[in-house]
Amino acid sequence: MVERNSEQNAQDRAGRPFPVSWDQFHRDCRALTWRLNEVGPFHAVIAITRGGLVPAAIVARELGLRVIDTVCVASYDHDKQGDLKVLKGISEQTAKLGGGTGKGLLIVDDLVDTGKTGKLVREMLPDAHFATVYAKPKGRPLVDTYITEVSQDTWIFFPWDTALSFQPPIRDGAA
Numbered sequence: 001m002v003e004r005n006s007e008q009n010a011q012d013r014a015g016r017p018f019p020v021s022w023d024q025f026h027r028d029c030r031a032l033t034w035r036l037n038e039v040g041p042f043h044a045v046i047a048i049t050r051g052g053l054v055p056a057a058i059v060a061r062e063l064g065l066r067v068i069d070t071v072c073v074a075s076y077d078h079d080k081q082g083d084l085k086v087l088k089g090i091s092e093q094t095a096k097l098g099g100g101t102g103k104g105l106l107i108v109d110d111l112v113d114t115g116k117t118g119k120l121v122r123e124m125l126p127d128a129h130f131a132t133v134y135a136k137p138k139g140r141p142l143v144d145t146y147i148t149e150v151s152q153d154t155w156i157f158f159p160w161d162t163a164l165s166f167q168p169p170i171r172d173g174a175a
């Protein structure tokens with residue numbers, strides 16, 4: 001029997017794998033921006049770190065926005081969610097642009113899963129527009145605009161978390 005390493009077991013626990021390449025991610029971010037372009041204009045983009053930094057850079061570039069702030073939240077240790085910790089909120093300057101409630105601000109994250117992170121940030125900025133590239137059913141009601149929905153038991157593997165590696169043939173048990 002083939003020895004399965006701990007990373008493979010972690011992926012099994014995480015459910016159906018959905019690997020996303022840089023190319024695909026860029027395309028999905030551009031598709032998201034086409035939708036957001038109909039909704040704006042926005043004063044600033046707020047990335048939920050760290051995953052939101054990548055789509056926020058692409059969306060900001062496409063929308064011509066140069067004011068970019070962050071809300072720094074930590075919760076997952078690989079595929080296990082712990083308590084949410086807000087390590088940094090938005091700056092006073094960005095808060096002013098949003099009139100204190102986030103009006104005209106665009107919050108961007110890579111995905112919503114349970115929706116816990118999105119809920120926390122929405123509470124901080126109730127009138128902001130919340131956009132994600134991917135959405136799972138539990139978190140989807142929190143998002144104003146997203147591109148691709150995946151099932152709750154799917155685990156999305158982002159290109160910045162992965163590397164090319166050998167895959168066994170499908171008939172030999174590859175996912």
Ligand SMILES: O=P(O)(O)OC[C@H]1O[C@H](OP(=O)(O)OP(=O)(O)O)[C@H](O)[C@@H]1O
Nearest residue numbers: 049050051075076112113114115116117
């Ligand atoms: O809807 P939820 O169940 O709250 O999960 C979604 C959040 O989880 C991931 O971030 P994570 O906390 O893993 O940090 P990271 O962005 O630094 O990877 C992802 O980037 C979202 O921000």
Ligand SMILES: [Mg+2]
Nearest residue numbers: 049050051052
């Ligand atoms: Mg995140």
